[in-house]
Amino acid sequence: MEVFDRVRSSPEYHDSITPHVYVSAIGGAMRAKHLANTELLAIVDDLFSLLEKPSYPDSSRTGLLNELLHVANKAGNHAFLFHVFERSVDRGFPINHTTFGVLLHCSCAEETDARVIYRVYRSLITHPSTYAHMTHQVFAIFINCFVRHHRVDHALSVLHDLRLHPAASVNALHLSLIFRYYAEYGMATQALELLHATMDVDKVTPTWTICVDVIKAVGRGGDLTSALETVVADDSSEAFGDEANRVPNHDALLTALVKFGHAGDSARMLETFFALHESHPQSILPFVAVLLQAHHIAKQNSRDLARDPIAQTESRVARASEAEQRDFVDQLNVVADLLLAASATLKIPQNMYNMAISVFAILRDHSSAQRIYDHMTQTEAMEPTARTFNVLLQSFVRGLDLAAATDVLKDIRARGIPLNRVAANALIHGYLAAKQPQQAIDVYAYLVGRPVPLLGSAAFQDFIASAPIxxxxxxxxxxxxxxxxxxxxxxxxxxxxxxxxxxxxxxxxxxxxxxxxxxxxxxxxxxxxxxxxxxxxxxxxxxxxxxxxxxxxxxxxxxxxxxxxxxxxxxxxxxxxxx
Incomplete structure (x- = not known):
């Protein structure tokens, strides 16, 4: 560095120093921690003044900038890296996707302050030379980065800029992590507002995961009292068909549906679903909501039966009488009919069919589960996946219906689908709960390749093992x-x-x-x-x-x-x- 400083300060040799010498000197001083960032940035300013000469083409400026950012990234000096980038943008230096790669790698580091990342992001947005290089993947990286730093306000600002970009467009990739954040913290109002903007402004159909996160946000943070007051007010004013009032009514009905499901009030839950579906027949969200809540109620009833099938037991969700249970199953079959009919005009995700199958399997309505399975595989031509069979196995095992579980195993073997860890754990759990430990040993022995004496039969020899236990x-x-x-x-x-x-x-x-x-x-x-x-x-x-x-x-x-x-x-x- 002493030699470099002498050459740099000498009028005779100053003009003969090449930009690569500057980058080498900066990198060596940074790795040795010989100079503070303020001293390094002073050298960078000299380097940039040299690069501004017309003799250096844009490609050389971009390449040297990338090299300097790469050196700072390897040294872990993110503060220096961001300052260099901002100064280069202020001078109008062009960038390329390599620049984005190094910059985003540092921006998304957990230890980087969100305020610094946002400042860098604003530098990208406000300069034409960098704005033109923005793609929807770059926007997605910044959105996810801000959500992970718990700065959803910055993430929404990025989403707003994305909507205004002439080339990039919004898709589910940009929204999923925001919805997950709203679900985790029970931010029901924000989740519903973003959902409506997604469908009305961005024209993006919400995915299954987004719908589930919206339902979770409503379940954790929705106000049932306010929702019921809104529904009553809308009904009394006959504003149900008024387009201006459809969104508030939709949100109120959805909140009431989810809250009734959480409370185990299946009758009012289903009543609210039918009202919501009637007013919004082209939305899959009511189906997601009612299936998730029905799954919750069915699992709770199944646990009660498994604990004590005869005596009435106390639980958070009171067990329904036999007549109420039959009515619950009948009403759910009406929901299933509406779902299958809606598939003619709506794109129903496979996860929704899997959830419906799971609900009826837990309720031991095997004919309905089979009907939905047949519609999915035959009418919709969807190939059942390991997820489909895992849902069936887990549900049948939870209800100790091992005969039905055996039938599912036959389908798994016939289709050559791997018997994975989730299915194996479900089987082992079911056999142990049913007091059939030898069958549980057979499943385990097959998975680990255990010979006799543990493996007493070759019941699983035709299956494909896909993952270790x-x-x-x-x-x-x-x-x-x-x-x-x-x-x-x-x-x-x-x-x-x-x-x-x-x-x-x-x-x-x-x-x-x-x-x-x-x-x-x-x-x-x-x-x-x-x-x-x-x-x-x-x-x-x-x-x-x-x-x-x-x-x-x-x-x-x-x-x-x-x-x-x-x-x-x-x-x-x-x-x-x-x-």
Missing amino acids: DTFTFAMLVSGLVDAGLLKEAVIVFEDAFTVLPFVPRQLLETLVGKLEERSLLDFAQLCVKRYTRRVEDSQPVHLRFEQSGDLDVAVSEPAPERLPLSYFGFLLGQKNQG
Whole structure:
């Protein structure tokens, strides 16, 4: 740097310094942290003055700017990077997509202040040379970046600029994260306002995910009292058909529908749905709302039945009488008829069919579930996916209808769809809940490739395994096997975790020990603690374990100790049984 400063300050040699020398000097000083940013920016100003000479073409200016931004990015000096970019834009230097790439990479870093990002964004928008390079993907990156920084006001400002851009246009990519934010924080009014703007101004059809987020926002933040007052006022003034009053009435009815569903009031929920659908027959949002709330009510009733199928139990959603349950199912079938009829003019997403199938499967109305499935696969020519079959499996298993689950398995095998982790976990859970632990073992053994003695049959040999099982699978199976009295099998499954999982969390050992202690097998539980505690610690990723070496903490990797033979556990269990 001393040599560079002498050359730079010498009238004789100053004009002979090339821009690449400037960039090299700036990069070296930055990496060595030799100069503060103010001193570096003074050198940058000299560099830019040199680049403003007519002898340098635009391509050279852009290339050197990109190189300088890249050096600052590698050094992690984002403040310097943003200042350089803003000064280059002020001087009218052109940019290209490489410039955008480096800039957006730094802008979207978690540690970058949202105010700095917004300042950089305004620099892009207000200069013609950069504004012309803006694409809808760049707008989307800034929108998502501001939402993640909890500055939705900035995100909406970007969305406004996007609507005014001559080339870029709004799509669901720009809206999904904003709706998700509104859903998380229960911002019902904002979600509904953005929804109407999306459909009326942007002419964008809301996706299934956006509709779900709107319903969640309404459920968490909507005002039922105000909604009911609005509905009553609109009905009394006969303004229902007035176009100017349709949006407030739509929002009020939707809020009432969602709130009734959350309260478990299925009769008023469905009554509100029919009114909403009648006034807005071309909207899929009422269907999304009623299916989500019906799914909530059906799951709660299913849980009540699983806990105690005879006695009345107390729950947050009161169990409906048998007559009310039949009426609920009948009314939902009317909803299903309207949905299938609407598919002739509306584009119904496959997720909505999956949700409808799930609702009827939980309610054990298999004929209706089959009817919707047939319409989806035959009339709409939609190929069922793993998601479709997962919905069916989870729903049937939740209702302990394992015969129907077996039929679904046949369809999965016939279509060659992989038996993934979600479906496998659902099956294992269902078999354990139905007191059929051997079938649960069969599913597990197939997935991990476990030979006999665990795999007693070849029931799953024709299926395709698509993903390894996870810690939750092991915890669920170990817990269920101990409850079923199959202690040796539970230990075998726990042993497998050390070879199947990347590391065994301590919680899995605590699950095994806790279940053994519940069955008063205290000696056996203590043996597992002594034997497996060190192995669990040794299975942790290397970066989690350190040893002191002099003044430094050094990460070490030790081989796991030899396993205790499973025959020893069998001998111990045999001794316990004899006792």
